[in-house]
Amino acid sequence: MAVRLPIRLCSTALLAGAARCDKTAISAVTTLGEGIIRSMSSAAPASFTTLKERAIFEREIKRSKFIAIAAPISDESSAHSFLSEVRDPRATHNCWAYKLGDQYRCNDDGEPSGTAGKPIYSAIVSAGVDMVMVVIIRYFGGIKLGTGGLVRAYGGVALECLKSATICFVKPKVQLGMEVPFESVGPVYHQLQYFQVEDIKQNYDGGKDGFTLLSFRVDFEKIEGLQNAINSTCSRKIDFYKH
Numbered sequence: 001m002a003v004r005l006p007i008r009l010c011s012t013a014l015l016a017g018a019a020r021c022d023k024t025a026i027s028a029v030t031t032l033g034e035g036i037i038r039s040m041s042s043a044a045p046a047s048f049t050t051l052k053e054r055a056i057f058e059r060e061i062k063r064s065k066f067i068a069i070a071a072p073i074s075d076e077s078s079a080h081s082f083l084s085e086v087r088d089p090r091a092t093h094n095c096w097a098y099k100l101g102d103q104y105r106c107n108d109d110g111e112p113s114g115t116a117g118k119p120i121y122s123a124i125v126s127a128g129v130d131m132v133m134v135v136i137i138r139y140f141g142g143i144k145l146g147t148g149g150l151v152r153a154y155g156g157v158a159l160e161c162l163k164s165a166t167i168c169f170v171k172p173k174v175q176l177g178m179e180v181p182f183e184s185v186g187p188v189y190h191q192l193q194y195f196q197v198e199d200i201k202q203n204y205d206g207g208k209d210g211f212t213l214l215s216f217r218v219d220f221e222k223i224e225g226l227q228n229a230i231n232s233t234c235s236r237k238i239d240f241y242k243h
Helices: 012-016 023-030 035-039 076-086 117-127 146-163 182-194 220-233
Strands: 048-051 055-061 064-072 093-100 103-107 132-139 167-170 173-181 198-203 211-219 240-242
Touching: 048 064, 055 146, 064 146, 076 093, 076 132, 093 117, 103 117, 117 132, 117 146, 132 146, 173 182, 173 220, 182 198, 182 211, 182 220, 211 220
Parallel strands: none
Antiparallel strands: 048 167, 055 064, 064 132, 093 103, 093 132, 173 211, 173 240, 198 211
């Protein structure tokens, strides 16, 4: 029986080097900390649990073979690429679902409506993972499962696949910048250190007269608090911008 593995705190470098991860999966996970914020800022969760690498689970149910393949994704484009790569045109059905923050899609691919895609999506939600896609390939074995049987088959196989996967916790970081008056550099640096930002860079020549440019990386979930703290400290409003 498949058992959920312990959650690991993952850096993008660790995720990029994950064994058995194909190029699509590596791209998906390594961009979760940065690119996803640019492409899906309205949908991306502040922090989330996802798959470290692909997982595959296979089960035969009444002579039909079900093969589930799950992978981390970063956006709709990577979901479509993953589906194109793993789907088998020789199979009877290639059903799938994915979850991207508060966005999701599912497809029954010829199975009765609501018997495949939705159960797969429900399995993703039940597993507590995000930024994930599951594709289930079915080779029909000659025995019909009925509506309830299909729901149990697709949902159960998807959930077992996700339980067998190695998962990790991701805290996205965002590259930000701002123009700071010279007289406010000290208080701003104090707040940057308090909020544990990374890769601080300063450019005295790139800003307006009397200003310096600061750029840094910060946890997505800390942006609002950092902006409020800096603007309450400084005598004038400082605007943040994304790189």
